[in-house]
Amino acid sequence: MNAIILTAIWGIVMMFGGVFFKSKSTPKYWAIAGLVLVFLSNGYELLNGVPFFEIDVKNMLHFNSFNLTFIAVALFCTLLFFLLNGRDIEKVGENVSEYFALLFFVLCGVAIAASFNSLLTLFLGIEILSIPLYILTGSDKRNLKSNEAALKYFLMGSFSTGIMLMGIAFIYGGNSNGSFLIDNINLGEGVMPPMIAVGLVFLLIAMSFKVSAAPFHFWTPDVYDGAPTVFTSFMATIVKAAGFIAFIRLFDNAFGKTQAQWQTLIVVITAATLLIGNLTAVFQQSVKRMLAYSSIAQAGFMLLAIFALNDYAKEGLILYTAAYSLATIGIFAILIKMSDYTIDGFNGLAKQYPAIAVCATVFLLSLTGIPLTAGFQSKFYMLLAAIKNGQQNWLVIFAVLMAAVSAYYYFKIIQAMFFKEDNQQAGAPAIMVEKLTPAFTYLLYFTALLIVVLGLFPNLLTTWLYY
Amino acid sequence: MNNLQIVWLIPFLPLIGFLINGLGRKSLSKTLSGIIGSGVILGSFILSVWVFLQVKNGNTYVAHYYDFINLPSLKIGFDFQIDQLSSLFLLIITGVGFLIHVYSTSYMHEEESKDFAKYFSYLNLFIFSMLLLVMGGNYIIMFIGWEGVGLCSYLLIGFWFKNNDYNNAAKKAFIMNRIGDLGFLLAVFWLIAKVGTADYHVVFENVHKLSVTDITGITMLLFVGATGKSAQIPLYTWLPDAMAGPTPVSALIHAATMVTAGIYMIARSNLLFTMAPATQTVVAIVGLATAILAATIALKQNDIKKVLAYSTVSQLGYMFLGLGVGAYTGAVFHVMTHAFFKALLFLGAGSVIHAMSGEQDIRNMGGLKKYMSVTHVTFLLGCLAIAGMPPFSGFFSKDEILAAAFANNPVLWGVGVLGALMTAFYMFRLYAMTFLGKFRGTHDQEHHLHESPAAITIPLIILAILAVVGGWVGIPEVFIHGGHRLEAFLDPIFAGSKAITTQHEMSHTTEYALMAVSVGGALVALLYAWNKFSKYEKSTTEDSSIGKILANKWYVDELYETIIVKPMQSLAGFLNNTVERKGIDGFVNGIGKAVNYGSRQIRFLQSGQVGTYILLMVVGILIMFIIQFLSK
Amino acid sequence: MPINYYIFLSLAVFCIGIIGVLTRRNSIIIFMCVELMLNAANLLLVAFSKMHHLVLGTNFPTLASEAQVFVFFIMVVAAAEVSVGLAIIVMLYRNTHSVDVNFLNRLKN
């Protein structure tokens, strides 16, 4: 609750700040300060179970350790993102303060989507999270790619909103309680009435769209590619993670007992997502676009949690979102500083910036799922959950084979950094667009270290679920 | 503790010699390495004599040193078995070995000092391995020696490693030996699987528990091993090629000792073979066939060492014939006499080659009688011995084998005698072409001709004496009552076999008649060859067709090349180029390529047009609904 | 009225909206078709609300109002979406002088 209220308020603060802030870099500090505040207040709520604000939400929001932990993760990752990329947000355009305001609103949406307990709050949360993103995607107004991405995102996003509403309507119509509350939708184990089933499929499709699962992923590569890179980093991590948390909450709490009746769908979606994400990523030359596809691929793995729907799945999903977000934010933070976004642009990075290259390697290894990184632990949990579920073991095997494919494209970057020579010709542009500040470098170390620590002791995170 | 426990010294001394010569080859002078090399063998010889005296009265002793392998299901001790058979072989190996070492000090004197030392170290290593082979108390230790001698043979054949032909010969010897070794090993595995051990005495005690299949299989495989080591059909072709090595090596390894390892092994396992009549028949037939085949080839060879090599193969064939017909004593007897006269012949040939400055073609020799009298006389004695002329040693041993063959099956005897005739013929062809007539070499060579130094001639003389008198330990009953001292001596070894075979008692008349036929025939062949080839002139006339086949060794090498080597090479090439590269690796890479290809194709889904995207999404929605509602 | 009539009516409108999205290239019209889809959902929700009210209304008088409030929120969201969407379309039009969704396809593959 704290997070929802405070992010909304701080978003307004940032909005008005735009009028008063003189320097271009002031909003960043305000934003960071606000975020720290939100993070701490959320932490307080997580530890004490009591929010600052006593608001009767009529059971439309529900807070427990699961979603509070996730919100904490999301806030923490955003904080890291602000710290690492604050300067880059400033470079996107002139309305810096507004960007931060929008980011806060997105966070508000994230918090709502993570803690909804009614289809209404789910819908509102997702919209609050989406609409600012349409704008952020198009915020690089001078760039036609950004324009195109915004249009595509917007059109397809609102299309999926239509789908989702249709689903909500059928769910509402189908259950005889006449309620949008998740608890009331909760069905028995019997055969679903057709209306519920139709609504469920619509909702499944809409949620799949939000988490960019195939075949509803088409917006992802283009939007991630076209959006200003800083915002891609944010979208691909925190927002997508929130989508997953909403997804699993909805399908676990509302439809968990009838899982057998819709599991086939999720299997098909998971398999398709893994296949398309990994396969298409292989060919990409642009690292940014490759990461977009890789985010689809990672979504495929996260979908295993929806497929499994057990305790391991929930623990694992939190871990996965954290691991994936940290690594992706890290790799994007480096990518933003590169002058050339193609894989060849990374050639010889290790020679000129060995420490950065090592950090990037840690991020990529984590994304691949090599032990000692958080990525391994999260993939491990996903597999654990999926195998525990016991159905469709071929899907698990398929998933790991696709993970092997993913090693192929992640390691292409590692190869470029370490084993290839940089462009030695005179007049060739430098690898990095600007000199890296020590703070940036140390933060990067910190992120990498965090990934390793989580890789060794994932319980540092999962233990909060049982707080 | 039995004082025979120290027999470990016998192989240990050559090992020391090997190590000293091997490690100190740069610092040792030639004299010193010669003395060390020969001295250690002399030491072993003296010990062997002592051992011989210990076991003369029928004692046997197994010396256990340590547990080589000690597992719950298999115990193999590092054991030496000292009995009559091994002590006899010890004497032959160390005795003949010592003579050949002495001979080598002179023969190899032209080598650089480090090569000289290397040579002696190899020779010592060979003696060490050979001693392990015959002293081993179980099949494993025997196998260690068995492969060890193969290795030394490889090293010594390829001693002049700059020459690729020599290397090829060495390689061929090793590989063919290994084929046999595989058979040996499989037999040992079989034994271990069935008996649970490889110790001789345990195996022989439990032999009655084995089924006929087992025994036949084991003995067949052992015999395969023997064909490799002892150059029998089909694995004999390496031995003539092995003549690439220095001549003393040929004398020691490829005539006197190593090649008789197969006979030793079968004699050692006589009980097994006796209980496997089928194998015995095979052994006899293969032995005889080898004897005849090699003899025919030897008829047309012109290289002095090649003739001797084929004669070795042929004589080994006789030994196997003996083993096959159950005349174990005869076979061992022939091993002994053969060791004397064949070593003598090889060393004599070496002396000739030495004098001829490396020339080995007998067509370029002739009339050497007058230049090298000692060599000539000793060589002649050797030839008489191998031709089976009484009372030279070869007569007695060969006669014993042939007599046993006759008792078994007269056909075997008949073919055996035919081989004996050929032996007499080609040996005297060799003798005549080398020593009689007039010299056919270059003027330069003639100028160099000389008798060899004492280090060469003395071993020749000693061996010649042995070649003459060596057979007297086995004078058959028909001549002297109780004359066969060797048989009595070896009786403890073969008693088990004798107990279960029926003895064919032949009348003395028959025996005399058999001897008369073989000796008479050999004498005729001998005189014919003497007469014909002492007047040999170089001629360019083509051989007759059969002569050509014989001169080309029945084209067996070519046959092997065609049916084994070439197909194997092309199979390997096929596997390497096609199966490996295109097949398996192609498949693995194909997965990668397929992923790449799929990636290139699947990206076209991402057409960049919103319309298409939404269309695909709608199709996806349709599919979802169809799965959900219509798939049931 | 049986509820099925409303369901099929809504579905018809919804599908027409989808067909519009699929067949038109003018981004404004596509957007309008999306609005059509939203309205289909609205109509359905209201119909369901009244359906539930018929059954439950006597015991829970305010229960069925939930769906109508929901529709209200959908309209809110739609309004917000429209403002953003039109802003984006206008921006695009300013840059390219086209409202064709297929005009820009720099981002692909």
Add this chain to the structure above:
Amino acid sequence: MFGNYITIPHLLIFVPLIAGLIAFLIKDESKVKAWSLFAAIVTLGVSVAGIYFSKNNDLSGLTFGYEWLKYLGASFAVSLDGVGRILTLLTGLSFPIIFIATNNSSYKNPHLFYGLMLLSLAGLMGVFVATDCLLFYFFWELALIPVYFLCSRWGGEKRIQATFKFFIYTFAGSLLMLIGIIYTYLQTGPTAFAPHSFALSAFQNVLLQPAQQQWLFWLFFVAFAIKMPIFPFHTWQPDTYEQSPTAVTMVLSGIMVKMGLFGVIRWLLPIFPAAVLQYDNIVIGLCVIGIIYASLIAIRQDDLKRLVAYSSIAHIGLMCASLFSAKQLAIEGVMIQMFNHGINIIGLWIVIELIERQLGIRKISQLGGIANKAPILTISLVVIALANIALPLTNSFIGEFLMFAGLYQFNVWYTVVAGISIILAAIYTLNMVQKVFYGEVNTLTVATQEIAFSEKAILAVIIVAIFLVGLFPQPLLQLTNESVAFLLTKLK
């Protein structure tokens, strides 16, 4: 030694790990060489101490499990049993040898090179001492990563593709194994803290239906088969060996392939006995095909490294076949042969490295006559090569003899076919010796010089090891006796 908290297995992991991290900081080439040699020797000391101090053979003897992922039932449990001891000894012995042998090679960025080498040492040690399946998997992957970097950074021309193939191949295999691990884990019983357990003992006692074992078996086996490698999963190997820097090739072929065998011994045979007995014929059949296949291909190789690579495939195939025969003799043979093969093949690589470093070539067809110039080198190679083809009194003979003897008890015909490799091995080895060392020198080899003292010394160490084990194998056999006995009780 240090009480209950730091035991020898822990030291085996952490000494090289910490030393490796320190090595990253030492930029000076000679210093980092000295440091890593020192660290490797200390590790060797620890592994020797491990043999000395851990006489009893049960896996709990030296175990101390730190709580690690307690709620998952995983712990940082390490221990040394017979197999572990023999392999840690091999690993401990190999690294000093490798460091000394390659002391004269200079690498770009030596601190990275040696740091990564030490890290891979730590990873390997971890694999051999882990008694917790998750921990095992951790180390299993971790050993791979440094090697990947080593090969790709310091390897030959086509290193990137070759290593990449190797990496993806093994990674895919290990992921499949991970599925198997998780599935088995979910079948284990609860512990005090967790619903299931990753402990080795739990895995060994898990009750699996034959149907479950059947597919779990393949998941594990594929991972191990790729690592070993077994025909037809072997094609990464020759390329990788060829392209890697020789020091890394030594690690790969000397030790890393043993990971696969070790995996079979520790994790496959005891856990899925029913499936092992069901599929033994298929696996052994594959192995036997591989033995002959690889030996035949080795005959046609022109590159020294590829030749040794294929010979290694053949040898490993025999070891794997023997393991699956589940006969006491055969498994004993494998145990000792793992050690011997490591020593021998490292010896072979050293010789190849010495040739390549001097002449810059390793094509058999280009070499020749080296024996004229460098007799010590030649003798060393001949001895090691002969040991490699299992000549009696060398170490390999013991192993191969026992393996064949055991395999024979399993099935005669497999033994006969596999036995042909004895002959084929002689063919390719002698061919190689002849063409590389004998004959006359040519223009490319005329500059060959005799090797330096340190290299002689290291080759001497290897040769002494070869003969020592060849003559007195019993102590090494003794080491693994009880492990084998345990394995056999599982396979009954």
Add this chain to the structure above:
Amino acid sequence: MGIAAILFWFLSALTIGGAIMVVASKNPVYSILYLIITFFAISGHYVLMNAQFLAIVNIIVYAGAIMVLFLFVVMLMNLNAESEPPQKKRYLFFAGVVAGCSLMLVLVAALKSSSSQIQLVQMGSGDVGLISNLGKVLFTDYVFPFEISSVLFLSAMIGAVVISKKEVVHPE
């Protein structure tokens, strides 16, 4: 057939007809006008179901505000039938139609057997849809969503500003 039924069928026909014409009209301005007709028809449905508040909001917000905005933009851009981008690829057109119709078919098939077909919709009566009732609910039970939707509007507002501020275009 009662008056309600007649009205229902009429309004339904109007709704669907309007919707079809939205899609089918070449001229964007006509599309907008047909859309307004559709919205009015839907509002009629709301009235029919006694959801008065929604009927009014629908007309004010949708047909009024939103559609006017659309119209304004279209006029601003001076879009007409000539400037309309043609669907060049016929197969895409047919694919779209076929896909949409199939979806309709599948959904109808899925819901045809719905047990709710016998359930009736309360027409003309029932007071849940009255302004007073809804207002009460909105400001008591639904006050949180109501407040939080202000965030939505704020972000939309900021967005519109951020997006619409004029900046110089450098393509690519």
